[in-house]
Amino acid sequence: MNSLTKPRRWESFFWPVIAATALLALWHYSVIWTATKVFPSPLSVEKGIAELLHKHVLWADICDSLRRVALGSGAAIIVGIPLGLFLGWKPAANQVVNPVFQILRPISPIAWIPVAIIFFGVGDYAVIFLIFLGSFFPIVVACVSGVSSVPPVLLSAGRNFGLSTPRLLTRVIFPAALPQILVGVRLALGIAWLVVVAAEMIAVDSGLGYLVIDSRNSGKRYDLVVAAMLMIGIIGLALDFLIRSIEKNKSVRWGFRNAS
Amino acid sequence: MSLAEVVMAQPDVGQKLKLQHLGKVYGHDDESVAAIEDINLDVSDGEFVCIVGPSGCGKSTLLNVIAGFLPATSGSVTIDGEAVSGPDPRRILVFQERGVFPWLTVEGNIGFGLSKLPREERRQRIAHYVQAVRLQGFEHAYPSDLSGGMKQRLQVARALAVNPDILYLDEPFGALDFITRVIMRGELHRIWQTERRTILFVTHDIDEAVQLADRVIVLSSRPARIQEILTIDIPHPRNISSPRYLELRDELLKQIGLAYEI
Ligand SMILES: Nc1ncnc2c1ncn2[C@@H]1O[C@H](COP(=O)(O)OP(=O)(O)OP(=O)(O)O)[C@@H](O)[C@H]1O
Numbered sequence: 344m345n346s347l348t349k350p351r352r353w354e355s356f357f358w359p360v361i362a363a364t365a366l367l368a369l370w371h372y373s374v375i376w377t378a379t380k381v382f383p384s385p386l387s388v389e390k391g392i393a394e395l396l397h398k399h400v401l402w403a404d405i406c407d408s409l410r411r412v413a414l415g416s417g418a419a420i421i422v423g424i425p426l427g428l429f430l431g432w433k434p435a436a437n438q439v440v441n442p443v444f445q446i447l448r449p450i451s452p453i454a455w456i457p458v459a460i461i462f463f464g465v466g467d468y469a470v471i472f473l474i475f476l477g478s479f480f481p482i483v484v485a486c487v488s489g490v491s492s493v494p495p496v497l498l499s500a501g502r503n504f505g506l507s508t509p510r511l512l513t514r515v516i517f518p519a520a521l522p523q524i525l526v527g528v529r530l531a532l533g534i535a536w537l538v539v540v541a542a543e544m545i546a547v548d549s550g551l552g553y554l555v556i557d558s559r560n561s562g563k564r565y566d567l568v569v570a571a572m573l574m575i576g577i578i579g580l581a582l583d584f585l586i587r588s589i590e591k592n593k594s595v596r597w598g599f600r601n602a603s
Numbered sequence: 604m605s606l607a608e609v610v611m612a613q614p615d616v617g618q619k620l621k622l623q624h625l626g627k628v629y630g631h632d633d634e635s636v637a638a639i640e641d642i643n644l645d646v647s648d649g650e651f652v653c654i655v656g657p658s659g660c661g662k663s664t665l666l667n668v669i670a671g672f673l674p675a676t677s678g679s680v681t682i683d684g685e686a687v688s689g690p691d692p693r694r695i696l697v698f699q700e701r702g703v704f705p706w707l708t709v710e711g712n713i714g715f716g717l718s719k720l721p722r723e724e725r726r727q728r729i730a731h732y733v734q735a736v737r738l739q740g741f742e743h744a745y746p747s748d749l750s751g752g753m754k755q756r757l758q759v760a761r762a763l764a765v766n767p768d769i770l771y772l773d774e775p776f777g778a779l780d781f782i783t784r785v786i787m788r789g790e791l792h793r794i795w796q797t798e799r800r801t802i803l804f805v806t807h808d809i810d811e812a813v814q815l816a817d818r819v820i821v822l823s824s825r826p827a828r829i830q831e832i833l834t835i836d837i838p839h840p841r842n843i844s845s846p847r848y849l850e851l852r853d854e855l856l857k858q859i860g861l862a863y864e865i
């Protein structure tokens with residue numbers, strides 16, 4: 344949008360609602376017109392969600408998926424941020440590990456599934472490991488670039504007030520790099536949410552990914568498949584929204600271009 | 604060290620800062636750039652010294668070496684008879700711009716160097732310097748919500764809060780508009796008169812130098828050497844249309860003019 348006037352409040356709700364409704368309508372009538380027996384209509388998906396909620400499987404699956412993401416991404420944050428800060432602070436060390444990182448980074452965590460199963464067997468740990476892998480690299484990369492773009496003036500100022508290197512890391516470098524680190528975390532969570540669904544289809548028997556594959560396998564319940572897909576989309580959106588709301592915090596907001 | 608040198612090394616009474624044959628060369632061999640050369644200067648306690656010189660002559664380099672951020676390639680910096688080997692909270696450098704911590708509020712910035720103080724004392728110190736640089740009402744504001752002039756005042760307050768003996772200011776008002784600069788000049792003078800610190804002040808602005816300084820150091824173009832030292836023997840408050848003021852200002856302009864010609 345290139346207009347300087349902000350859209351009015353009602354407009355910013357109205358048009359998206361219209362678009363969503365139009366899409367639902369298109370979906371609904373496409374199902375009717377093509378007379379498909381396999382693909383569910385929006386109404387049967389809605390019934391599917393109600394059924395899942397009623398049987399209490401949906402909540403359990405959502406919790407399982409979220410728990411795996413929390414553990415895998417949490418571990419990636421706990422390991423990745425200090426490592427990223429260190430590598431950003433010591434470019435010589437970064438040069439040593441960078442080639443390895445550059446090779447590992449483009450490998451989809453999905454490709455690691457067989458390896459994860461060898462390491463951890465079929466089960467939670469394999470899935471958490473895959474999420475860890477998917478989250479780890481974006482966080483480390485964001486940290487390294489965040490640290491290396493800290494303005495030298497701020498480092499000098501920190502030094503001037505007598506900070507030792509460890510204190511400089513916690514009191515200047517980390518807060519200065521935090522906006523970029525948050526961008527990395529948001530990216531990592533997005534990837535984690537993609538990975539958990541794929542990993543759950545293969546390595547475990549709970550979670551939203553399992554729900555999708557199980558609904559298909561046990562009786563071709565495509566209404567439940569689409570219902571689970573919708574839930575995956577909504578929760579992914581909510582996760583993104585959560586991180587974005589952290590980015591609005593005043594102590595990091597300065598680092599974002601569209602600060603408002 | 605010979606006996607004569609030991610005697611020489613004794614600090615004079617009231618002398619604060621001593622630069623001896625100070626030189627700084629950037630880089631190595633073919634690509635080396637001499638930024639400052641053979642700078643000799645004595646600054647006494649509580650003195651306000653302005654440093655002027657052509658753009659790119661090495662003024663920032665000089666301050667950074669004196670403040671201990673850059674190692675000197677020759678000569679020495681001595682403060683209170685003690686050689687300077689690195690940055691020290693007893694002397695704070697104020698940067699031209701973007702020197703405040705954007706993730707901290709005004710209070711957080713001023714209190715940055717005070718983490719070792721007891722809580723109550725820290726709070727009082729912060730309140731005092733918020734007052735001193737007239738940022739009342741903005742204690743909880745973030746730098747992104749402050750004007751350029753307010754950010755520079757904040758940087759000065761953060762520096763003063765740790766009670767430094769010496770303040771190094773590297774064109775602190777250089778990025779501000781004319782009117783703000785004049786106001787800030789007055790504020791700095793007021794603070795200097797009440798707090799009595801030694802100040803080394805780099806500036807491009809001749810009027811700023813003649814209005815504030817006890818002495819003005821004129822540097823030559825790169826590599827910077829001391830070209831002239833002007834003592835501004837006008838008592839405060841200075842009348843900026845007095846003959847003596849205009850005379851000194853002309854003298855300084857002449858010096859700078861020469862400097863630009865070289
Ligand atoms: N890190 C560096 N490496 C090599 N050369 C440098 C470096 N920093 C500065 N210089 C050079 O040293 C000279 C002096 O720079 P300095 O920043 O001290 O000048 P200045 O007088 O502060 O300039 P200005 O008035 O523009 O602030 C310049 O020619 C600059 O190119």
Ligand SMILES: [Mg+2]
Nearest residue numbers: 662663664773
């Ligand atoms: Mg400079």
